[in-house]
Amino acid sequence: MEKNNVIYSTRINDDFTNGRELLKNLKNNVTIFGSARTKQTNLYAMKAQKLAYLLAKEGINIITGGGDGIMQAANRGAFKAPVGESVGLSIDLPFEQSVNPYTTKQLTFNYFFSRKYMLVKYSKACVIFPGGYGTLDELFEVVTLTQTGKMRDGFRVYLVGSEFWQDLMKFIENTLVNEKMIDPGDLDIIKVIDDIEVIKEEILNIC
Template sequence: MLRGKMVDEGTHDQRLLARQGPADWVHMDPWRVMRIQSEFVEGFGQLAELPRAVTVFGSARTPGDSPDYAMGRELGTALARSGYAVITGGGPGVMEAANRGATEVEGGVSVGLGIELPFEQRMNDYVELGIEFRYFFVRKTMFVKYSCGFIALPGGFGTLDELFEALTLVQTGKVTSFPVVLMGSEFWGGLLEWIKASLLGTGKIAPQDLDLITVTDDVDEAVRVIMEADRARSVATWDEEQAVEAQVAEPQ
């Protein structure tokens, strides 16, 4: 963790993607691969034994006395009571609220996956297992690999980035039975109307792609969507295992 004058003005992502400068940068990239590899190893090692988990996204700028903060805290509590670990980006605002809600349940698991930024942002006080990443793409892999669903509360560019990346992964079949829930119908309503009019209306997406998104204001419904998809995934996995066992047992 770096604070004050110790915070670097640039980030590792900027340096990784930069093409300007002397040629010695070219020879440094293979060593960056080792650092990237170490981040994957660290993340996999720390998160491998997590229980079933749900990632909650939302604005870091949400004040503690706002309805969105209260909803995030209630959501974190509801997820923890249903047996899910709560994963956030580890920052303040809605992320803090969800982590806080999880810690208020006995046995609740609160996880924060932070990211290096060119300005100071510390891990919130309700994170019990926290990992700081240098590279966004490594962090995103951890969100998807260790979550069985995403829930997005009102947020900014970062929330939209994670939201549409998750939808793309589900739409293209890179992940299966992965629910995406948007909480806050008033906030998300305009976006959904634009998706219907500008994307579906011009053939940019298929009608069934809209089924990938659930919009609700009800915490219980959000958790129910996650749990139903979780059960469906478990049934599908069991069916696949039975099919494999039957094929192995079939006389040759």
């Protein structure tokens, strides 16, 4: 049992130490989340690729979970740009590819919690495209960190795909607020938007 605890602690330490070393000198970072199962021809994947390219060519580094789908699309866009870095922070999973080939910097993590933290620790904004449980987990993690003041001042959270997110936003607005589970002002943490040109301009203004 003690040996297992030592291994566990060592792996956690490796995740945070290696993550800091990889990211500490990168400025003006944006994290893009989204499904690993989305085909590259999907509308949202193509939007993720375009947004990443537009940001990266302005010197913004793109950070993703390093996997397939939306993540690969975003890394592909950043990879094509001449300036910004394309960063993939991946994790080994039995049912999904761990690392896509469009990263200029990459690291594989041992644990989800350390990976999630490093995915947003050095970023100034987070753009979240449609996805499943993992994407929802990342969404609510970053919203909670923002709500509780754990993110840097001015941190932005964007949801791309108004049709996809509309039922979730109705639940947040009509149930969480009405039941006083969150304050009305907490709604301002999230911006639902489909126009990636507007997202680009807003992010450039804070970077």
